[in-house]
Structures are given as structure tokens and as C-alpha cells.
Amino acid sequence: MTKEKKNKPSKDLPLGFVDRQEKELLVRDFIISNIKEVMIKYGFQYLETPSFEYSDSIGKFLPDKDRPDEGVFSFKDENKWLSLRYDLTAPLARYVAKNYLEIAKPFKRYQLGTVWRNEKPGPGRFREFMQFDADFVGTKSLQADAELCVMVAEILEKCSLSKSDYIIKISSRKITEELFKKLNINDNQKKLTTLRALDKIDRLGWEGVKQLLGKGRKDKSGDFTKGANLNSQTIETIEKELKKNSPESDDLKEIIDIFKNYKFNNFEFDPSIIRGLEYYTGAIFEVNLRFDVKNNKGKVIQFGSIGGGGRYDNLVSNFGNYDAPATGISIGLDRLVYALMQKKEFKIKQTKPVVIIVFDKNFMKEYINIQSLLREANISSEIYPAESKLKKQMEYANKINSPAVILYGEDEIKSGKPTLRNLSTGEEKSIEIKELINEIKKII
């Protein structure tokens, strides 16, 4: 609260960037530790690639060739364009192409890392966020695709979600490709617009999607979106085909068979999921939550999926020499954190220090002795880090949610028995120093 206001630097953060506080980070750590456990169990290798890549290496093969330069943060360095990675799959393809001869195939790797996207942020959706990504590179086996889904389900359940909290939706790019062939839709632009429209079924329903397949649609705010201009007969065929609730593509049938072997049934065939437009070549997955997610005003919002993936058999071969069919899946960690924190039953224990009150600097030796005992017992503690009145120190302990304070002033030192105050009950006890650890353990 300074008076001088002119020419001060801004305290605001760039659009879509956020400070993340302990409460949130602990949930994220919890998720990450579950991920690592599962990944080790499934035999995946841990990899890290840099935040920046040459734009060519990750940009040239952007799935959406419509706007190849949009959506990423880039800058020019010595005449070469660099971009912050926008996902972990493109760098993986680059890594595999670079190290192809040395790595064992199929290459199973997982990665955790921050990615950046230059697009409009939404609730639980930022321009900088953390992704988890696991892939099989160098195999066409659908066992890999199936296993990825089973594995993600295991991770989610380890994170305390129940089967009714999430569902993995599956489809295949082959279904829409067949459909386009059948309907004689060859124009690439038309295909894209059609796929984009179909991608919105969960949000807009068939009514909205049919408008987008036809002339176009006006949204709530009155804004108008142009449609794919398909004729009504074509639209009806599409609707009829996609409303079938069992898959008619061989790859999906096989994957579902493998699911049975794993006794995994928390999935659903949904031909309306689309994902990356020019990227996937076969099966596609999407991980959706089935409970309501609210914004900070308590309003239920359109949350979308927390992850997804699919088979991309051409991504590595784009680099030239090697043909490496691949399949992968990723989870947006921060979105999962955002959703998880809203589940009432979900609680993460935060360890807060026991505060040792300072009555007089001259007693510091005694305080350090007590603190050493606590540290040996692995109990989080701190000697109040300033000179202050007792009341201030108590207020501090209360505010940081400390479980207890240790009072060791002149009176206590005389008797050699500190007072332990439980801050949630207010109860105070005079205790022998050697009993201190046991008493504190009862409280925390």
C-alpha cells in the first residue's frame, strides 16, 4: 500500500497465465506420484525434452494445416524460428526420428511437462499448463491402444475417482473416413468443417450440429457461425450413421475385445469424438468427467475433456527416414486438478509446522534444542521467525493453520516442562521434554 503510484510496474499477469498456490500444487503432486507409479508398473520410460523446439520440428506437422502458425508462442533467434512446445507428442516424434537407431522399438515413453498454447483461456484452461503424455512408438498392435486406455483409467482411479466419475470414449478416424467416401465428400475444406461440427455434439446436441452441417448457426450472444453447406439428405445420412451405437470398424472391434481381456468396461463408443483433425489415423480416445464442474461463482460450466489421444501412424515418418506407427494418450493435469478439488470428498493433507514461541531471545538455545528434537522425529516445526509479542505469534500460528504451539518461557524453563497448546481445541498441557514428541504426534 504505497502512496507513490506512478510508473510502478504492473502486478497483473499476462492473459492466461496464473500463479499456482500450494493447495493446488499438492493436488498436482498427488496426481503426478500416482502417474509415476502406474507408469513404472506398465513399463514406460521417463523422458524429458526441452520447452523450445525449432518451429519446423513441431510446427510443420501441425495437425491443423489451416492455420499452421497460430496457437503457438514463437520468436526468431538468429534467423531460426523457435516455438514453445504446444504438446508433448510432437517433440516425441522429433525425438524418435532423431534417435531412431538407438532406441528399442516399440518405444514406450512417458513425459510430464509444461506446454504453452497461444489461444483463449477458459475456466480451468490456461495458456501455460502441465500435461502428462504416454505413447507407444513403433507398433501397429492395437494392444497398445487398448492398454493406454486401461492405464489412464487406473491412474484416474488411483486419484480417487470412481467409475461413475469418468468415462473413456472411443471412436476411430476410419469411421468418418468411410462415411466421407460413402457420401462422396472429397473436398478437404468440407471434410474439416464437417468434422469440426461433429465435434460439438456434446455441447450443442444434434440440433446445433445439423445447423452447422447446413447453413450455419447463431449462438446465444447472437454471433453467427458459417456451416458446411451440406444438403439435407447428406446431413440425415450422417446423423443416422453416427447414431449407431456399436462400432463398425475393425480396429475398434479388436480394441473392445482386448478391453474384455482386461475386464475394462468403463468406456463407451462415441462416433462424435473427433480430436486432432489431420493428425490421427485410427483409433481415437477422449477422457471425460461425468460430474459437474463449477467456476468460482458456483456456476456449472462447460468443462470439456481432461484428456485424449489416439493413433498417429504418420507423425514420425514425416521427418523422413523412418516409418514408426504410434499411438498415445495425454491428460491435462491442471484441468484434472481443477476438477478434483471440487469433489467434496477429496482432501489432501497439508503438513503445517508446529510453532515454537519465542519469549526472549536469551532462551534461543532452549528453542533450538526443542526444534532439533522435533526435526529428528521428522516433525515439521519452526521457531517463530521474528521478534514479536506473544499475541502476534499466536495469531501467526493460527493463520498458517499450525496444529500446535510450544510455549517455553521463564516459568516453564524453571520447571523444565514446556507447555503444548493444541490450536484446534485450545487445550494446553505441561509436558516433560522427552514426552513432547509423543504428545505432538497425537495432535498432528
Next chain:
RNA sequence: GCAGCAGUAGCUCAGUUGGUUAGAGCACUAGUUUGUGGAACUAGGGGUCGGUGGUUCGAAUCCACCCUGCUGUACCA
């Protein structure tokens, strides 16, 4: 990007037919209690009313433009 709505204290908000010095609750600071937090009471600090320009004797209030946020929509690897 497009569209709608909104921006007043750290937070949530009140305050417009334009009129002295802009308010409340919570939070913060100090005290009532010089060895005791979460309750109460008392006092206090904190705002160029998102920004710039305009209309006016006079603007938080009216107008224009800009910025930021929310929501929808587009795009979404």
C-alpha cells in the same frame, strides 16, 4: 478472432434524473488484555471510482475510443 455483459478499497458489493470531503461488510493495523490465536468492542490505515479524451460551472454517474475480466462462440495439437 467474433458477440453479449461487466470493471468503485486486498475481497464481495452499495452508490446515476450529474452537485460539498465516495460508502458498507469482510480482511488489514493498533488497542481493550505488557504470557496466549479463532469471539466481541473501540480507534485507524487503505480509493486519482479500469485508462485516455470529450460534454459541463461541476463527472464514479453522460458521450467516444482503448484496456482488462466474465460468459457464449470460433479455433483447439
